[in-house]
Amino acid sequence: QKRRVAEHDLDEAALKPYFQLDRMIDAAFDCATRLFALEFKPLDVPLYHPDCRAWEVTRNGEHVAVFIGDYFARGSKRSGAWCSAMRSQAKFPDVQSPIVINVCNFAKAAPALLSYDDARTLFHEFGHALHQMLSDVTYESVSGTSVARDFVELPSQLFEHWLEVPDVLSQFATHAKTGDPMPPEMLEKVLGAANFDMGFATVEYVASALVDLEFHDGAAPADPMEKQAQVLADLGIPPAITMRHATPQFAHVFSGDGYSSGYYSYMWSEVMDADAFAAFEEAGSAFDPDRAAALEQHILSTGGSQDAAELYKAFRGRLPGVEALLKGRGLTAG
Template sequence: MTENPFFSPSSLPFQLPPFAEIRDDHYEPAFERGMAEQIAEVQAILVAPEPATFANTIEALERSGRILKRVSAVFFGLSSSDKTPFIAELEERIAPRLSAHGDRIRLDSDLYERIRAVSERVAAGEEQLDAEAVYLVDRYLTSYTLSGAGLGDADKATLREVNQRLSTLTTRFDTDLLDDTNALAVHVADVSELDGLGADAIATAAANATSRGLEGYLITLVLPTGHPYLASLTNRALRERIMTASQSRAARDNDADNRPVVLEIARLRASRAELLGFRSHAAAVTAAQTAGTPEAVDALLRRLAAPAAANARAEAAVLQEQIDATETDSTLASWDWAFYTEKVRAARFDVDTSAMRPYFDAERVLRDGVFFAATSLYGIRFEERFDLAAYNGEARVFEVTEDDGTPIGLYLLDLYTRDSKHGGAWMNSFVSQSRLLGTPRVVTNNLNVPRPAPGTPTLLTLDEVTTLFHEFGHALHGLFATVTYPRFAGTSVFRDFVEFPSQVNEMWMLWPEVLANYAKHFDTGEPMPQEMVDRLIASRAFNEGFRTSEYLAAALLDQAWHGLSSAEAEAVTDVAEFERAALERVGLADRAVPTRYSSTYFSHVFAGGYDAGYYSYIWSEVLDADTVRWFEENGGMTRANGDRFRRHVLGIGGSRDPLEAYREFRGRDADIAPLLERRGLTES
């Protein structure tokens, strides 16, 4: 199969994968050749007669596996954004083989000894390396040690079995969730039940139904527990149906039941941690993160949980007052929260977030908001490349250059929801920059915005605008990181640091000069009234108790599952009961404030690589809030400030210790006070 497009680098600009040429039957041969090629490359390292050096061991490892990297980037990118039945079937078969392949390399005792020997040479001053190379040696030794490279043969055999089984289970979790999410979409027969939704949302629901051969309207589910329509629908029974469907995902007695999958994943991760010498999976994970220990994570989360819960209870009392004033014999429930929050927001602050949608035309938000902010801060330019095809007809391609025309890379945007796409929003890379390999940058953002009716504009919600700015922060990280070694490319940083740049980028959404540039009525072109903006800013602290509580509930649930010892994990037999008890222990078991993700659809931690790491968002937000304060104190949106942030944070990828880099940027460690103020937790 010499024509297989994965066998050599793409000849397209920036090595954009030639999606139009890629066929289903290209993937498996590319995976097979890629794995075989990398094993041969590793064997060449091991049989080299010369003593281990940085060049013949570490750098050689960095050069290995190029075919495998190319096919994996495309295949797993499409697995999340455009999963066909073929991709789903192949993923189930290929995942355990890839796990075994990775273990064959990471658990090779001879290779581990060569890495140790290089580390000793560096420590003894026998290798003349730059700072990035020295740091690379340290990261290799640490990651191989934590992966179990130092274990005995019997333990390694057990570890391989566990890793392969886990790869199968996490793939199954993901597939089950996608299948049941599609199956539980809420069918509505009568348009009168959709009272409160805008015409575009109703048209989207009608199109959803038509696409599945149904009469009426279909409300598809999003990844978090809540749904955007809950804030608008006046029909309480329909709100309850949506919430019930959301919370039922992959937790029903059918083929997509993730409850046994969750239990087995938790047990296997706990037993693997014990094999590696850790009390729990959380201990094993945090050992390689900036947090260091589960205790440090727990201390932060619990510090915030009690005041957040208290604020949520106070908010609930206000919402109940609103209910009592408008309805009879109704008690606040989870499906009421968003609806009455908007009513209270309108009454107290005269803010109607639905009235903002006409000012958030997606094209303007993208070009005159997201891109404008990036140009103002970093001087970069964007040009849409209609001559380059993405993996799906809905995805767009933009070329990104420096102010002087120097190429940076390609940015792909896949905005709309579809049944083949996972819920939520994310960034990934199809090509990652490396001086060593001479590779450029191709990054993509995925969102799940409902497609409007033909001929009508895409009007975003306030949350969707925030999400686009957030995910573009990840994209900037991937586009700006300039490193020598592939291991440090793009967003390849500590997991509890990776959300920091994206969260910082959210600040520009409401920055006056940015907002004034993009928030214009889609029909009249009139700017969003300043009084509307002022009222929104004044109301932002309202509902922070709910938002913080639902997030912390999910983060602490993640820690509860992954803080179990092997014996404790074996004793858990009921997923729902474990979840209830875990949330009760931290004071967050409030039925009106459900956890952002329940266990059976908590894709981040049971399939998405955030296991024992969902705390990362709030951990990173300490840095984010402190950085926003720095921008505010130093002149805001200026090229000088943008260049400093790019130089110390975005531009270094994973090539330095992130907290050291932050100290250089900020001049000190991060202060938690700005986060507490932002979340309304200072008085509590």
């Protein structure tokens, strides 16, 4: 942290007033409007907790979904952030529109201020929500996020990129007291710090993913810690970089078949989201209408109704490559 401050001169305390929760919600909605022509109207309806808020989502005057935001931490809520569908989209046996909820654990205050990581979390979960709300399939069983594990995280991690679009931050990252937009030099520091320590983080993550894969290759190891040490030694992991999670408490490895040998999928999703956002960059705009239409048609609306690889190729014209991820993490030139 000291090195990050020294290299990027980034003062989190000075930065936080620019990330008001309400303004970041507005930013996420505005990006969805510019990309998919969605509109969000507040709903005055009874909800399960007074902290919750609801919006009707429409397009061209037609109802699309109901979106609920439950953003503040409280004692009865488990930690973390997630997206759920109280009702998923379907056309059979009856037509039903989705009711989607984003749950976070931000500190409640007036005004509620977020860290940059909190703002990224908000965009991430709203990416999941878009996957649910824009679903257009026949059967609920393959609706929205009912897709392969790595494909679940593609829309969410992809939507995070719009938080880093300079004109989005310029418009919505306004000071809680003065209303002034974030100064250009601060904006530059925020974006410049995004790749801080990416070499360490990449090696740390890949090591954990490869250990997970090795645990599930063949018979279960008699001594998992001995197997872990062997894998790390074979990989030549630098001694200064330890496992991202200690194996005995690494829930993703041992919590059930949903994740077993699948920890790598988060970074594979990053490969896809970086490659997918590069399609917008190649088109010349983060809000290119043709790319947005292709994203909705081939990925956001299709759920698990078709093979994920075929859907990605339909959107991108090819399967994803690792180049955009490495470039985005600052690990390669260009």
